[in-house]
Amino acid sequence: MRKHPISFTINGDLQELFVEPRKTLLAVIRDTIGLTGTKEGCSTGDCGACTVIVDGEPVTSCMLLAVSANGKEVTTIEGISSPDQLHPVQQAFLETGGYQCGFCTPGFIMAAKALLDDNLDIPEDEMRHALGGNICRCTGYTKIVEAVLSAAETMRANA
Amino acid sequence: MSEHAVVGKRLPRVDALEKVTGAAKYGADINFPGMLHARIFRSTEVHAKIVGIDTSEAEKLPGVHAIITQDDIPTGRAVFAKDKVLYYGEALGAVAATDPDIAEEAADLVKVEYEPLTVVQDVMESIKPDSPNLLNDKTKDGPRRRVITRQLKKLSKVTDEDNSAEIDRLNTELEGLDDEIYYNVAGETHESAGDAEKGFAESDIVVEGTYTIPRVHQVYMEPHVSVAHAEPSGKLTVWASTQGHFAIRSGIAGVLGIPLSDINVVGVTMGGGFGGRFNIQATHVPAVILSQKTGRPVKAQLTREEEFLDGRPGAGCIIKLKTGAMNDGTLVARKALAFWDCGSVAGGPIANTIRIRGVYKFPHLQMDAYAVHTNKSGTTSYRAPGAPQAIFAGESQLDEIADIIGMDPVDLRMKNMREEGDQVPAGAIEPIVGYKETLQAAADAVDWWNRKKEPNQGWGVAVGDWTNGCGPGAVYVSVHEDGSIRLFHGSMDITGTDTAMAQIAAEVLTVPYDQVSITRGDTNSAPYNTGSGGSVVTFTMGNTAKLAAEDARQRLLELASQRLNTDIANVELKDGKVSLTNGDAPKSLSLGELAAYSLSTTGGPIVGKGSLSGKLSAPAVAVQIAKVEVNPETGTTKVLKTVASQDVGFAINPIAVEGQIEGGVVQGYAWSMMEEMQYDEKGNVNPGFVDYRVPTSADIPRIESVIVEVPAPNGPYGAKGVGEPSLTPTLATFANAVTDATGVRINDLPIKPEKIVNALKSNGNGSR
Numbered sequence: 027m028r029k030h031p032i033s034f035t036i037n038g039d040l041q042e043l044f045v046e047p048r049k050t051l052l053a054v055i056r057d058t059i060g061l062t063g064t065k066e067g068c069s070t071g072d073c074g075a076c077t078v079i080v081d082g083e084p085v086t087s088c089m090l091l092a093v094s095a096n097g098k099e100v101t102t103i104e105g106i107s108s109p110d111q112l113h114p115v116q117q118a119f120l121e122t123g124g125y126q127c128g129f130c131t132p133g134f135i136m137a138a139k140a141l142l143d144d145n146l147d148i149p150e151d152e153m154r155h156a157l158g159g160n161i162c163r164c165t166g167y168t169k170i171v172e173a174v175l176s177a178a179e180t181m182r183a184n185a
Numbered sequence: 186m187s188e189h190a191v192v193g194k195r196l197p198r199v200d201a202l203e204k205v206t207g208a209a210k211y212g213a214d215i216n217f218p219g220m221l222h223a224r225i226f227r228s229t230e231v232h233a234k235i236v237g238i239d240t241s242e243a244e245k246l247p248g249v250h251a252i253i254t255q256d257d258i259p260t261g262r263a264v265f266a267k268d269k270v271l272y273y274g275e276a277l278g279a280v281a282a283t284d285p286d287i288a289e290e291a292a293d294l295v296k297v298e299y300e301p302l303t304v305v306q307d308v309m310e311s312i313k314p315d316s317p318n319l320l321n322d323k324t325k326d327g328p329r330r331r332v333i334t335r336q337l338k339k340l341s342k343v344t345d346e347d348n349s350a351e352i353d354r355l356n357t358e359l360e361g362l363d364d365e366i367y368y369n370v371a372g373e374t375h376e377s378a379g380d381a382e383k384g385f386a387e388s389d390i391v392v393e394g395t396y397t398i399p400r401v402h403q404v405y406m407e408p409h410v411s412v413a414h415a416e417p418s419g420k421l422t423v424w425a426s427t428q429g430h431f432a433i434r435s436g437i438a439g440v441l442g443i444p445l446s447d448i449n450v451v452g453v454t455m456g457g458g459f460g461g462r463f464n465i466q467a468t469h470v471p472a473v474i475l476s477q478k479t480g481r482p483v484k485a486q487l488t489r490e491e492e493f494l495d496g497r498p499g500a501g502c503i504i505k506l507k508t509g510a511m512n513d514g515t516l517v518a519r520k521a522l523a524f525w526d527c528g529s530v531a532g533g534p535i536a537n538t539i540r541i542r543g544v545y546k547f548p549h550l551q552m553d554a555y556a557v558h559t560n561k562s563g564t565t566s567y568r569a570p571g572a573p574q575a576i577f578a579g580e581s582q583l584d585e586i587a588d589i590i591g592m593d594p595v596d597l598r599m600k601n602m603r604e605e606g607d608q609v610p611a612g613a614i615e616p617i618v619g620y621k622e623t624l625q626a627a628a629d630a631v632d633w634w635n636r637k638k639e640p641n642q643g644w645g646v647a648v649g650d651w652t653n654g655c656g657p658g659a660v661y662v663s664v665h666e667d668g669s670i671r672l673f674h675g676s677m678d679i680t681g682t683d684t685a686m687a688q689i690a691a692e693v694l695t696v697p698y699d700q701v702s703i704t705r706g707d708t709n710s711a712p713y714n715t716g717s718g719g720s721v722v723t724f725t726m727g728n729t730a731k732l733a734a735e736d737a738r739q740r741l742l743e744l745a746s747q748r749l750n751t752d753i754a755n756v757e758l759k760d761g762k763v764s765l766t767n768g769d770a771p772k773s774l775s776l777g778e779l780a781a782y783s784l785s786t787t788g789g790p791i792v793g794k795g796s797l798s799g800k801l802s803a804p805a806v807a808v809q810i811a812k813v814e815v816n817p818e819t820g821t822t823k824v825l826k827t828v829a830s831q832d833v834g835f836a837i838n839p840i841a842v843e844g845q846i847e848g849g850v851v852q853g854y855a856w857s858m859m860e861e862m863q864y865d866e867k868g869n870v871n872p873g874f875v876d877y878r879v880p881t882s883a884d885i886p887r888i889e890s891v892i893v894e895v896p897a898p899n900g901p902y903g904a905k906g907v908g909e910p911s912l913t914p915t916l917a918t919f920a921n922a923v924t925d926a927t928g929v930r931i932n933d934l935p936i937k938p939e940k941i942v943n944a945l946k947s948n949g950n951g952s953r
Contacts (some may be wrong), residue, residue, distance in 0.1 A: 028840070043758075047287055050534075053285075057216075057896070060216070061207075061211070062204070062207075062211075062214035062216075063207020063208065063455070064207070064212070065213075065406075065407070066213065066408075067406050067407065067408070067456075067489065068488075068489040068856055068873070068874055069489060069490075070489065070490075070873055070874065070875070072873065072874035072875060073489070073874055074408065075406060081827075089667055102207070103206065103207035103716075104206070104207055106783075107206055108924070112202075112205065112206070116205040116206065119205045119255065120197055120201045120202070120204075120205050121197065122840075123197070123198070123840035123841065123843075123844050125201075125204050125205065126457075126680060126681070126844055127405070127406065127407070127454075127455060127456050127457040127458075127679060128200070128203075128204035128205075128454070128456070129211060129405075129406040129407045129456030129457060130406050131204050131205060131207075132207040135205065153882075154882040154883045155882075155883045156202055157881070157882045157883075158881040158882060158883040160881070160882075161404075161406065161874070161881060162406070162882075163403075163404050163406050163457050163459070163852070163879065164406075164457055164680075164844070164848045164890055165844055165847060165848050166844075166847035166848040166849070166850055166851035166852075166885075167250060167847075167880075167881070167882040167885070168843075168847040168887045168888050169840075169843070169844060169847065170882065171882055171887065172887075175329065178861075180647075
């Protein structure tokens with residue numbers, strides 16, 4: 027299958043690649059670039075495990091063809107913390123126990139980060155609906171919601 | 186618990202950082218240069234003879250390296266369908282190619298010719314004589330037929346008196362029982378205590394009902410995956426996402442007919458299991474055989490659709506239940522006849538139908554359960570297998586009784602609960618249990634006896650129980666020269682069990698939690714371990730970690746007594762150092778100093794060992810109370826409040842324990858209100874998250890956990906199994922709440938809005 031040249035930035039690094047048109051952004055992130063923090067849970071855009079941030083918006087990367095990411099700015103779970111500083115959302119998930127098996131966690135954290143980047147004052151019920159595109163099977167969401175509320179508080183204090 | 190420094194504390198998990206940064210490596214994150222990708226090709230028929238499989242077109246596709254079918258399985262054990270398919274999506278073989286998309290294309294090019302057969306999807310149809318015989322099973326007798334046949338056999342042996350009249354009577358009854366011959370039965374279990382029929386005759390009221398609980402998928406978030414590499418020497422390495430890598434090793438060895446020592450299974454971080462992650466056929470065996478054929482590493486990974494079509498979900502069932510009680514609420518007798526839909530593979534948690542007895546003193550109990558084949562995939566464990574289903578029936582019927590005799594549902598349960606020393610119906614004598622304490626705790630948390638509700642609102646309560654097992658397990662504890670502690674073991678961590686082990690070792694060795702680290706070994710290096718299922722891990726591995734740490738502590742004390750030239754009775758381990766207890770001058774040695782000293786002793790480095798199996802646990806109980814509001818026009822149910830109390834014995838890490846409770850409640854909520862694998866003559870019709878909807882954060886508000894601690898005498902610090910009890914009462918809790926809100930009872934789960942609307946229509950009213 028003929029490959030297409032694309033270029034985009036991922037976590038600040040420029041990537042210039044030749045990709046088959048059938049490859050998803052998720053496949054390219056995981057298999058070509060080798061960043062495996064972004065997970066594949068359903069391949070149909072329903073579970074949110076593959077959520078990354080593209081030009082500031084949360085996107086299920088299994089539903090975006092890689093060629094469509096040409097020229098865009100992509101952020102994955104690997105791109106939001108430094109070795110000595112977790113992102114407030116990550117720190118809050120860690121402290122409240124907002125993860126168990128951890129498979130949905132990177133996608134959840136990216137969705138929550140995008141949500142809070144947009145609105146730090148979001149009320150719990152709206153936040154629960156806004157995160158409705160991310161499935162977690164282990165936690166029952168109680169501690170995830172606590173984590174996002176706690177992260178919002180930290181981020182408000184730091185803002 | 187103030188007497189403890191580390192256990193009982195809300196500490197972050199040992200794997201917290203790797204989980205929140207995306208660094209944790211799951212099955213699909215394992216990659217090797219030159220690795221091939223597998224794709225399974227599957228049946229497009231529901232029930233059919235296989236006339237032929239033609240792989241020639243697929244083989245021609247550039248990038249395809251190998252194609253396998255059942256003919257490639259050395260022992261002939263069933264991995265792929267060969268002569269006939271029994272469900273849509275059944276695996277027929279697998280392709281390995283250089284790219285996952287090429288493998289998928291190749292799988293689509295495989296041509297299969299079928300000769301269709303009659304399909305049966307309903308267990309009640311499958312047991313009938315005119316149903317297609319799926320797996321050549323012999324017929325089984327129904328409960329009454331079994332009893333009569335046995336009586337006849339007994340009577341035929343009596344020669345000294347004339348029993349011909351009784352024999353004739355029984356034979357006549359037998360002839361009238363033609364509907365009690367069951368077809369397509371894969372297995373059966375029967376239990377009884379007392380005489381159920383006598384109990385019903387003595388009861389003031391008898392309630393009967395039929396309860397239907399659907400087949401549901403575990404929906405672990407990571408689909409099945411494995412990477413296999415067959416080396417030229419014949420040695421195999423498998424990177425497996427599994428609940429038990431030792432079980433996977435023996436499974437693969439069995440299918441391949443090779444020694445255990447030829448296989449090393451590396452258990453990688455697992456994306457959830459809930460009982461569904463012990464399967465060797467789904468990806469492990471195909472990856473191994475494709476790697477043997479090609480000499481290259483092979484990754485086999487299921488899609489979510491394949492998970493639904495060919496996973497091994499939790500079994501659905503139909504339970505016919507009858508309960509007798511006195512007007513004062515005393516429970517007298519209960520009888521169940523259950524048919525479990527085990528699909529195309531013998532199995533199903535039929536023995537756990539006994540959970541209909543709940544935590545109550547039934548003098549008379551009878552349980553007859555059958556596993557029945559249908560044209561669906563096989564089933565396997567799903568979190569407390571069988572218990573949520575049986576308890577749904579039992580706890581629904583208790584509320585019916587409470588309603589009829591005008592007794593409060595909590596009072597009715599409290600009156601009949603067993604205590605230590607009571608006879609468990611068809612079981613042993615009850616050990617120390619926390620049933621009443623846990624019910625009281627849930628009731629207190631909502632101020633039950635003063636509960637209030639608006640129109641269309643309702644409260645539901647239910648009680649579920651489960652007892653964890655204790656499999657074989659072992660832990661080594663090393664003390665290093667800088668005083669740090671390392672645990673080494675072979676147990677798969679799903680739920681924070683590594684964290685519990687680390688906390689226990691820190692507690693015993695009196696060091697800070699962050700001074701302890703923990704490593705899981707592969708099957709080549711770690712001591713044998715049971716799989717992480719059945720709520721066994723914290724109980725088993727916590728005990729083992731405690732033994733190992735205590736063994737290390739003993740050695741530390743011996744080393745210190747040598748070094749300080751005193752009797753071992755004169756030293757104690759406290760605050761991370763061993764000190765003289767009788768000396769005038771304060772003398773002490775740190776763990777690091779002792780570890781360094783050990784290296785020059787004839788005894789060598791400090792290694793504590795703990796190894797055990799089969800230790801008895803005490804039963805755990807979970808009580809849940811929910812308040813819901815039902816819209817009578819649309820039938821939609823809104824959860825207003827959920828309180829979940831659970832006797833966990835002792836919460837080694839309360840964050841992890843709450844997480845288990847909260848997760849179990851939401852899975853149970855979904856089973857009662859939302860989830861159902863649906864089938865028609867074309868097979869499973871909802872193999873994806875759009876049509877099989879699982880709950881999101883928008884579906885249910887926060888779960889309020891109430892931890893009750895009635896210690897298990899044998900548990901580590903009193904801990905009991907936590908993971909499974911949390912789901913056992915939930916189906917009934919929400920069903921009972923909906924009934925309290927609407928006045929109608931839906932015994933056919935899930936309680937979808939249309940069922941409520943229809944029931945209200947036929948009942949002719951709305952709320953009560």
